[in-house]
Amino acid sequence: MNPSPYISKIITATLICLSCANLSPAGILFQDGFESPPETVGAAPSLWTANGTGVNVVADVLNGGVGANSLLVRGGVERRLELDAPINIEDTNSLTISWIWRQNNSFEASDGLKGFAVDFGNGYETVLVDMGVANGTNTSYDGTTITLENDPGNIATPFISYSVTIDSSYYTSATTMKLRYTTYSGVDAETSNFDNITVTAVPEAETLGLLLMGFTILIFARRKAK
Numbered sequence: 691m692n693p694s695p696y697i698s699k700i701i702t703a704t705l706i707c708l709s710c711a712n713l714s715p716a717g718i719l720f721q722d723g724f725e726s727p728p729e730t731v732g733a734a735p736s737l738w739t740a741n742g743t744g745v746n747v748v749a750d751v752l753n754g755g756v757g758a759n760s761l762l763v764r765g766g767v768e769r770r771l772e773l774d775a776p777i778n779i780e781d782t783n784s785l786t787i788s789w790i791w792r793q794n795n796s797f798e799a800s801d802g803l804k805g806f807a808v809d810f811g812n813g814y815e816t817v818l819v820d821m822g823v824a825n826g827t828n829t830s831y832d833g834t835t836i837t838l839e840n841d842p843g844n845i846a847t848p849f850i851s852y853s854v855t856i857d858s859s860y861y862t863s864a865t866t867m868k869l870r871y872t873t874y875s876g877v878d879a880e881t882s883n884f885d886n887i888t889v890t891a892v893p894e895a896e897t898l899g900l901l902l903m904g905f906t907i908l909i910f911a912r913r914k915a916k
């Protein structure tokens with residue numbers, strides 16, 4: 691069946707309409723599993739800056755990590771890990787930041803994931819704290835720090851999932867976001883691992899509306915042509 695000139699015009703108009711709209715970067719905005727870009731095992735991660743030594747990519751297929759490598763973070767002092775390049779978050783409706791993390795050995799109540807922080811342009815703010823045994827979470831952030839149980843675990847854990855969603859009503863006009871992780875343990879041999887750090891975005895509602903309008907017009911035009 692050849693499309694009628696009428697349908698062709700509608701399709702062209704819809705495509706122009708959509709291309710003029712400020713289409714948002716839906717889906718994955720950032721992901722790092724410490725395999726790509728190619729990493730050197732034993733060296734610092736390529737996309738992040740750490741304070742001092744003790745934050746290195748390791749070959750790791752243990753305990754539910756993703757891919758060949760993960761990021762080992764030693765204890766001994768507070769270790770900070772900051773993403774070098776800000777993530778573009780323009781025209782997103784909400785963001786979900788997720789990662790997996792495990793502790794390898796005796797973390798007491800004062801050791802652990804001391805802070806996951808984001809910077810929307812006004813300085814870092816602490817989103818989540820999980821001291822003691824790794825608890826993991828799937829929750830949302832609206833400006834109040836998410837504080838997980840600070841329990842005296844003294845045990846190793848498998849990788850545990852963290853997922854935090856932030857609505858655009860919170861970050862409003864911000865166009866970029868930076869990420870920072872801080873861990874703490876008083877003893878160097880008390881280590882933890884990060885893997886699969888991912889930021890996904892939901893597009894603005896108005897973009898979804900435009901797409902929906904475009905499809906509706908197409909369906910209407912096809913029915914009319916029959």
Ligand SMILES: [Ca+2]
Binds near residue numbers: 725758886
């Ligand atoms: Ca990995």
Ligand SMILES: [Ca+2]
Binds near residue numbers: 796797801875877880
């Ligand atoms: Ca300790």
Ligand SMILES: [Ca+2]
Binds near residue numbers: 820822838
């Ligand atoms: Ca905890």
